[in-house]
Amino acid sequence: MKVSGFTFVRNAVKFDYPVAEAIRSILPVCDEFVVAAGNSDDATRELIAAIDPAKVRIIDTVWDDTLREGGSVLAVETNKALDAVSGNSDWAFYIQADEVVPEQYLPAIQAGMEQWKDNPRVEGLLFNYLHFFGSYDFVATSRDWYRREVRIIRKQPGTRSYRDAQGFRNEGRKLNVKLLEAWMYHYGWVKSPGSQQAKQKSFHKHWHDDPWVQNNVPVASEFDYNIIGGLKKFAGNHPEVMKKRIELKNWDFHPNPWKNKLPAAQKALQTIESLVGWRIGEYKNYRII
Numbered sequence: 571m572k573v574s575g576f577t578f579v580r581n582a583v584k585f586d587y588p589v590a591e592a593i594r595s596i597l598p599v600c601d602e603f604v605v606a607a608g609n610s611d612d613a614t615r616e617l618i619a620a621i622d623p624a625k626v627r628i629i630d631t632v633w634d635d636t637l638r639e640g641g642s643v644l645a646v647e648t649n650k651a652l653d654a655v656s657g658n659s660d661w662a663f664y665i666q667a668d669e670v671v672p673e674q675y676l677p678a679i680q681a682g683m684e685q686w687k688d689n690p691r692v693e694g695l696l697f698n699y700l701h702f703f704g705s706y707d708f709v710a711t712s713r714d715w716y717r718r719e720v721r722i723i724r725k726q727p728g729t730r731s732y733r734d735a736q737g738f739r740n741e742g743r744k745l746n747v748k749l750l751e752a753w754m755y756h757y758g759w760v761k762s763p764g765s766q767q768a769k770q771k772s773f774h775k776h777w778h779d780d781p782w783v784q785n786n787v788p789v790a791s792e793f794d795y796n797i798i799g800g801l802k803k804f805a806g807n808h809p810e811v812m813k814k815r816i817e818l819k820n821w822d823f824h825p826n827p828w829k830n831k832l833p834a835a836q837k838a839l840q841t842i843e844s845l846v847g848w849r850i851g852e853y854k855n856y857r858i859i
Contacts, residue, residue, distance in 0.1 A: 571687050574655040574725070575600035578647035578735075579667045580608030580633060583617060585772065586765040588757055589667035591811040593621055596663055596671050599680050606631045606651035629654050641734025641776050648731035659725045660687050661695075666735070668758035669721075672809040675752035682750045683722065693729070694738065694747040695722035696856060697754040704795040704823035706760055706808060706816050712800035713836060713852075720747055720856050721754060734777075737855040746859045755809065762821045763792035796826045800836070 575596055582589040593603055603626045607615045618628055631650050637643040648664070655662050661683050665671070671679070679695075686692040696718050703710040720737050723729055728740045738745055761769065767790055774783050788794075808816055 571661070571684060572656065572659045573600050573661045573663055573683060574659040575603035575663045575665065576605070576648075576651040576655050577603075577665050577667060578606040578608065578631070578644070578651050579614060579618070580647075581610045581612055581772070582614045582667055583612040584610070584614075585769045586761045587667040588670060588812065588815055589614075590617055590621055591670050591809070591815060592665050592667055593618070593626065594811045595673070595809055596665055596676075596679075597622060597625060598673075599676055599683075600625065600663055601659075602627060602656060604629065604651050604654045606647050606654070608633045608647060627654070635775075638775060638777065638779055643776050644735035645731035645733060648735045652729075652731065655725065657725070661722050662725050663722050664738075665721060665754075666758075668756060670755045670757060670809050670812055672753060672755060672807075673811075675750075678751045679722070682748065682752075686748055690724070691746060691859065692748050693724045693726070693740065693745040694720040694856065696747045696749045696858065697721050697752055698749075699754050699756055701756045701759065702804070703759045703798070703801055704825065705821070706757075706812075706819065707804055708801045708823070708825065709804050710759075710798065710800060711802050711840070712798065713840060714798075716853070718749070718854075718856075719754070720745060722750075732855060739855070744855060744857045747856045749858055755812075757812075759795075761793075762819075763795065766793035766795075767791065795823055800840075801825045 579589045597603060605618050605626060605628050607618055607628050607630055609632045618626065631647060633643055633647060652662060682695050699717055699719060701710040701715045723738050729738055732739045770787050770793065771783060774787055
């Protein structure tokens, strides 16, 4: 079985993305790893090149900054990396620059890829998600956060990154997938308030024009993490590859108890979900078989 990891990244150092940790977290189950390194203003390329020259292959790309609707440039860059994956790979393992797989799930991931390798009906493998917010000590529980997404896909013609690179489809059709007993930790909303605020302006330019950004992204030196409710204390352990980054954390975040409350309707829906495991009205960019 041959497995190729792939991702895209730009300005990871400038905007404090844990892309090196992301790559290292799944490298043990990958035979190669392709990184589409965009035209950065920092040392992102050097950071990637230092990870594992024997396994990690860089393709240099230039982002089309005129693509400013729906995050489509992110899918374009994802597809550049996917297209560079070896043609004889059985699986392509996608991870975004702010995602990390805890090491305890690697055996289950390896077993799932082995189990379904020779079943062409299984086009992808689905991960559960944990979204950290504000700091490494809190996770988001609101229904606004997606709870699952496809991150391993069968290498086959027609499969492309979908919309803003959250998932994949084949010729516009949802992929048939199996759910793994594995979790992906999403750290995109864990940065110092200053770094998060700087990221917001750049980030929204991939979805909106300049007037929208000017009117909707507050002018501030720090991001206000008390904009959402439904946070809870994280009681588990972080992946080993994240330990050094977490030790260097230089800010504190404590949710405002008055703002950390969910509306009554959301509370009711989440109670139903916790009791029966069904998320009413959930958007699924895949088909579990």
